[in-house]
Amino acid sequence: EKAVKMKNFLGFNKLDLRINTPDDEWVFKEEPHSSRRQEILRKYPEIKRLMGYDPSIAYIVTAEVLVQILVCWMLRDANWSTIFILAYCFGGVLNHSLGSAIHEIGHNLAFGHSRPWANRLLSIWCNLPIVAPMAISYKKYHQDHHRYLGEENQDVDIPTRLESFLFRHPITKILWLAVHPIIHAIRPFYKSPKPLTGWELINTACQMTFNGLILYFLGIKSLTYLLAGTLLALGFHPLAGHFISEHYLFHGKQATTSYYGPLNFILFNVGYHIEHHDFPYIPYNRLPEVRKIAAEYYDHPYHTSWVKVLWDFVFDSNMGPHARGVGYRKDEIKEH
Template structure:
């Protein structure tokens, strides 16, 4: 149901004293209440549309010159290659050379390795939106390249579910960025559970897909095979 039209924020607030007005007015009309940890047991839901498409239309109407900035940046390919080489290089360093530097390895893995893995996550997002190369196929292979040091096949599943997120943004049961009912019940408002849940959040894309009984796509199957081959190659190169 679309939100009712009002003239001013004051008029709306006068009608709904007990609810908080969405200050994205007038681009987005609606009322919302956020879920407060420690007070609310259930997440908040509303029936209003999401604002991104409206914002896009309004921004382009006011500033059409923004479209001149559209396009892809092939520098991301070189950044991806450098990031992958750095990850594999560190694996070789501690797997073949500094084999007794255990605590140093843990520290480097947490700081440098964690930062590089975050960079890979950003690259996944860029290739998903075809921002790394001219064609969709080329972008997919940028994603596969970035997946080499990640051990598990993430690139193509991220692409699939992130695009579904944009298609069904905010729609429960369809937007894969929203937690499923069992996640809500399991994690609830427990800060410790939330901490560990966030650590494995990337894997939750796969978990939600399995929970919703979604079949793996052709590219996801390719990603699994590619990752298996890369993992075996890294194991042989860098050692156990």
């Protein structure tokens, strides 16, 4: 029997509609995956056995960090064109993978909720080749993205109204994508600022020490390789299509959209995004099993190409930062 589609999950609207209608026409009652989660678990309680953690991710990310350090040593005297080509095609891919691992570890999925310190230390280790200290801050703000998905002010992944206004033309949208890692990094601090924590200071101290060691022993080219990889691969890069594919309204009013394609292998199944928001405490390598068990709940439009996502985002006038999904119009919400 076909599952009932959740009203909240199919009830998002584009940010520009939110901007152009009065505030009193909008209400945020709950994030759109909450009622889905409850219904799916009622029907398929066996999904609970998939919850937990998987420490094997620690071995994968350690290999990635060590490879990046080795490549830094190999490139210490390389020419600049080699530095930037490898940063885009190789180093940036590894750094983006490490960024996705930080997302996974931020949900305590490496060592479990009983060992938060171990998860934080591993995320700081993952952070090292990325150059900018972000692992601990990311975890802090990402919790709100799940808790308030679609609430304009508290979901810091939602672009600001200024972004929505400025980046509408294909050329400006390409520019927005290119600088997206910088915008994405600083947006939380002015949109929904939170007090600085001791762990963030530890993260920053470890990162600055690592950056200094790379600079001192291997030189500016090696540090540039790492930084350029981060900025390029999180910006105008095929892997960065996942930032757009997840919650922009390509498919009607669908709050979250999954991507099922080969690049999930590199980014720890971040494309299984409906599944992840439904069950954020299931490790990445078990998310495909969720889709198999509760197949009718994942019978929604999905993406198969992040390159196509980026192409459509840039050249479709209906897409852009203004097309990020937000919820909800009062007249479209009904009680469950």
